[in-house]
Every structure is written in structure tokens, then in C-alpha cells.
Amino acid sequence: MKYRSFIFIITLFSLNFFSQDKLIVVGKDVKNEYEETLKLLIACNEKYYKGFNGDSSVIKNNIYNFSIPNYKDNIPRPFRFLFKTGKNKVFKVSDIFFLSKKMNNINFNSDNNKIIFDGKDNLHEEIINYETHMKSYTSKKSILDSIKFSINESKKFKLEKTTIDSLQNLYDELDQYEDSLLLNLSKKTSNSYVLFWKLVGKFESKGYKNVYDQIFNNLNTSVKKSSVGLIFDNQLKKSEKIALGSIFPDLIFDNRHIVAELGEKYTLIDFWFSYCQPCIEDFPKYREIYSKYHHRGFEIINISTDRTKDKDNWKRVIKEKELIWEHFLDENGMKAKQYNINKFPTNFLLDTSGRIIKKDITPEELEIYLNENLKQ
Structure with a gap:
């Protein structure tokens, strides 16, 4: 009997101990009208949330409960709610609010999808x-x-x-x-x-x-x-390291070094992925620029951030669009994420030493620059 009691106490202790790392968030509609599923969204990169990237909840007694695991500190972090409007299944995102172990109850108004900030919160002032x-x-x-x-x-x-x-x-x-x-x-x-x-x-x-x-x-x-x-x-x-004036990092993909492919005079490094329509729309312009300036020392290097499951599509686009310059695959965008490259297209124009002299230059601006600096 004593042994069973001991096991019971240990079990309770374990549950209490480990539950301290979990943040339970309570969302409440002050209008008591919202009946759709409510989603809790992170407002920054998930690395700041220890891997948590969101949760959803259905209503129970006008209360929405969310669970955030591994919440060991008391640092306030920014979040948003995602509301379903009911009209054509359109979703709306709330203003940013902050959650921590001291601030885990959030009220909102389902009429306007607004967060009602509590003046008693530590961060209110x-x-x-x-x-x-x-x-x-x-x-x-x-x-x-x-x-x-x-x-x-x-x-x-x-x-x-x-x-x-x-x-x-x-x-x-x-x-x-x-x-x-x-x-x-x-x-x-x-x-x-x-x-x-x-x-x-x-x-x-x-x-x-x-x-x-x-x-x-x-x-x-x-x-x-x-x-x-x-x-x-x-x-x-x-x-x-990828700011203007810096030497572009020597990224390596499948044992191939970026710096080994730089042009004699200028190189455009272009980050994209095969379902990025704005990226693909620029390719015909780049083809013209490449044919005109490649023999004068200009090079293009495409780095795709395609997911593993989209590798075949990446190859298809390269072939269909007749992109005859160098291509690298940053599978699942792992290296791009390291350097905070998260919008596409993103490009860098490098000089012969690999120094970044332009960033996010348009094809039109690129042609003007090359025309002025690569005289025949």
C-alpha cells in the first residue's frame, strides 16, 4: 500500500513539474458570439517560440483554450488570433498581443475582431x-x-x-x-x-x-x-554578412562553392523557388541581359529554396524557361533561413571580389548598371 502511495505521489509530482513548462492560454469573446474555430498564431519566426508555430481551439463555455509547450521563461512574446468571418470563409488577423506566464488571458471582440487590452497587464504602460x-x-x-x-x-x-x-x-x-x-x-x-x-x-x-x-x-x-x-x-x-559592402558568404551546395562560379566582372545571385510567380516573370528579362552581357564578364547564379517534394518542378522550370546559367538548390531553404532571406525574389549584385554592391536590383536597373560599367 505504501509503495502504491509512493508511486501516486511521484506521478502527481511529475505531472505538476512538467506542466510548469506548458503555458495554457485562455481566449474569451466579450460578445459571447464567436462560434468558429479560433487560431493562435505566432507573430515572429518560430525559433523565438522554441518550435511552437500555432494552435487552434473550439469554443467551450465561451472560452478558447490553447496550449504552448516548452514555455519555461517569463519573456513576453507576440501573438495574433486568426478569426473566420463567416463570409466566403474569409479570415482576419487580430492586432498583436503579448503572452507570458503572467499574461495568459486574452479578451477579444468578435464584432470587430479586435483585442481588448487589459490595463492591468505588466506591459500595458x-x-x-x-x-x-x-x-x-x-x-x-x-x-x-x-x-x-x-x-x-x-x-x-x-x-x-x-x-x-x-x-x-x-x-x-x-x-x-x-x-x-x-x-x-x-x-x-x-x-x-x-x-x-x-x-x-x-x-x-x-x-x-x-x-x-x-x-x-x-x-x-x-x-x-x-x-x-x-x-x-x-x-x-x-x-x-549579406549587407551592402560585405563579401557574400561562400555558400556550399553538394560540395559546389558559390565563389567558384562568380563572373569575371559582375555576378547576380538570385534567390527564388519554382512556384514564385514574380521570380519566374523576371526570367525572360534576365535571359536577354545574360545573352547581351555574359561575354563581357557578367554571370547569373540562381539559388532555389524549393522544398524536397518540389525538386522535380524546380528542374522543370529551369528547362522550360531555358535558364542556361548556373543553378544551386538550397533544399527547403535551410541556408536562406540562416541569413534571414525570406522574401522572393531576393538578389545580390557582386563585383569581381564577391563584394555586394547592389541588393534587390530590378532587371531594368541591372541592365542600366551593366550598360554603364561593362563597355565594349
């Missing part, structure tokens, strides 16, 4: 301070988004290249303004995880910028040396 500081950027972006929508609507979403370029220039300027605000904020609130996650989000969407290093270095040690801070620091260091 931090969020308010962040939003106040960024108010001028938010206002400018709202105005620019409205202008862009009006132009698209009037032109039936068929814009000329000059209009597209002009809008992009305005968004680039606005992006730089946002960076300057974030840099200024990092000097005032160095312990802010709200700022940290905004920085991670910008880095994941924009790639490496020197200003991101500056912002991160302004954060205090508790943030920089945290588990998520160390992951971000590692990502920054890797991505710095």
Missing part, C-alpha cells in the same frame, strides 16, 4: 508609451496608405511603373523615419520588450540594416542576453 512615441509615424503611414488606396482604386489597380516607383520612394522615406523614432526610443526605454519585438519584426521583413544594430545595442543587458535576445543577436551577425 509600455505599450501606451510606445504607441505615443510612434504616433507621428502611425499618422503619416495612415495618410500614405489612404493615398495609395485612392490611386489604386481610380486606376483599377493597374498602375504605371513611375507611379509604383514614386509610391515606393515615399514608403522608403517613411520607413527611415520609423527607424529614427525607434532609435530615439531605444535610448529612453532600454528595457522594453515591446520595442524589442518591433525591432525583430522590422528585421524579418526588411533584412539587415546598421540602424537595427544600433537600436539593439541600446537595449539593456537583461533583454540582449535573454534567450530571445541571443537568438536575435545571432541573426543580426549572420545577416550583416
Whole structure:
């Protein structure tokens, strides 16, 4: 009897001990109307969530329960809800909210799919301070988004290249303004995880910028040396290697070195995958450029991030599109992920030494550059 009691106690201890690493999240609809499946989504790369990439729940007594395994620390992480609207099975994504062991109850309004932030949350004041500081950027972006929508609507979403370029220039300027605000904020609130996650989000969407290093270095040690801070620091260091002015890393695929295939003068390294329509649309332009400038010292290297199951399609596209330059397969995009290359196409123009002199250059810009720098 004593032996059985001992086993029972040990079992209870084990369940309690291991359950401490699991975060149970409770979502509640304040309108008590949402009856569809609710999905919990991560807002950044899954490496920051220890492999967790989402969960779904059905309603029970107006409550949605989610389980996040391996949640051992108390670092707030950003999440979103995915709502099903009921109209044509359209889905909507909520605003970002933060979860931790101290913040695991989230209320939402099913009428507008909005998160109802609790003023008692530890991060509430931090969020308010962040939003106040960024108010001028938010206002400018709202105005620019409205202008862009009006132009698209009037032109039936068929814009000329000059209009597209002009809008992009305005968004680039606005992006730089946002960076300057974030840099200024990092000097005032160095312990802010709200700022940290905004920085991670910008880095994941924009790639490496020197200003991101500056912002991160302004954060205090508790943030920089945290588990998520160390992951971000590692990502920054890797991505710095593919920043403008850096020597492109010598990637190796099937014992073939990228640097061994560089052109005599210039090389375009283009990351793509076989179901990427914008990537494929550029190939006819690249064929023309290649035929015109290859004999003058220009080379193209395509690196595909196709999944293992899509290898045959990768080979098919190369053959059908008559892509006669060098091709490498970064199977499942493993090396691309290491360098935070997550949008396609992404390209790099290298000089004869392998130094990156242009990034994400369009075929039109590429031809202008080669025409000016590869005189016959």
C-alpha cells in the first residue's frame, strides 16, 4: 500500500513539474458570439517560440483554450488570433498581443475582431508609451496608405511603373523615419520588450540594416542576453554578412562553392523557388541581359529554396524557361533561413571580389548598371 502511495505521489509530482513548462492560454469573446474555430498564431519566426508555430481551439463555455509547450521563461512574446468571418470563409488577423506566464488571458471582440487590452497587464504602460512615441509615424503611414488606396482604386489597380516607383520612394522615406523614432526610443526605454519585438519584426521583413544594430545595442543587458535576445543577436551577425559592402558568404551546395562560379566582372545571385510567380516573370528579362552581357564578364547564379517534394518542378522550370546559367538548390531553404532571406525574389549584385554592391536590383536597373560599367 505504501509503495502504491509512493508511486501516486511521484506521478502527481511529475505531472505538476512538467506542466510548469506548458503555458495554457485562455481566449474569451466579450460578445459571447464567436462560434468558429479560433487560431493562435505566432507573430515572429518560430525559433523565438522554441518550435511552437500555432494552435487552434473550439469554443467551450465561451472560452478558447490553447496550449504552448516548452514555455519555461517569463519573456513576453507576440501573438495574433486568426478569426473566420463567416463570409466566403474569409479570415482576419487580430492586432498583436503579448503572452507570458503572467499574461495568459486574452479578451477579444468578435464584432470587430479586435483585442481588448487589459490595463492591468505588466506591459500595458509600455505599450501606451510606445504607441505615443510612434504616433507621428502611425499618422503619416495612415495618410500614405489612404493615398495609395485612392490611386489604386481610380486606376483599377493597374498602375504605371513611375507611379509604383514614386509610391515606393515615399514608403522608403517613411520607413527611415520609423527607424529614427525607434532609435530615439531605444535610448529612453532600454528595457522594453515591446520595442524589442518591433525591432525583430522590422528585421524579418526588411533584412539587415546598421540602424537595427544600433537600436539593439541600446537595449539593456537583461533583454540582449535573454534567450530571445541571443537568438536575435545571432541573426543580426549572420545577416550583416549579406549587407551592402560585405563579401557574400561562400555558400556550399553538394560540395559546389558559390565563389567558384562568380563572373569575371559582375555576378547576380538570385534567390527564388519554382512556384514564385514574380521570380519566374523576371526570367525572360534576365535571359536577354545574360545573352547581351555574359561575354563581357557578367554571370547569373540562381539559388532555389524549393522544398524536397518540389525538386522535380524546380528542374522543370529551369528547362522550360531555358535558364542556361548556373543553378544551386538550397533544399527547403535551410541556408536562406540562416541569413534571414525570406522574401522572393531576393538578389545580390557582386563585383569581381564577391563584394555586394547592389541588393534587390530590378532587371531594368541591372541592365542600366551593366550598360554603364561593362563597355565594349
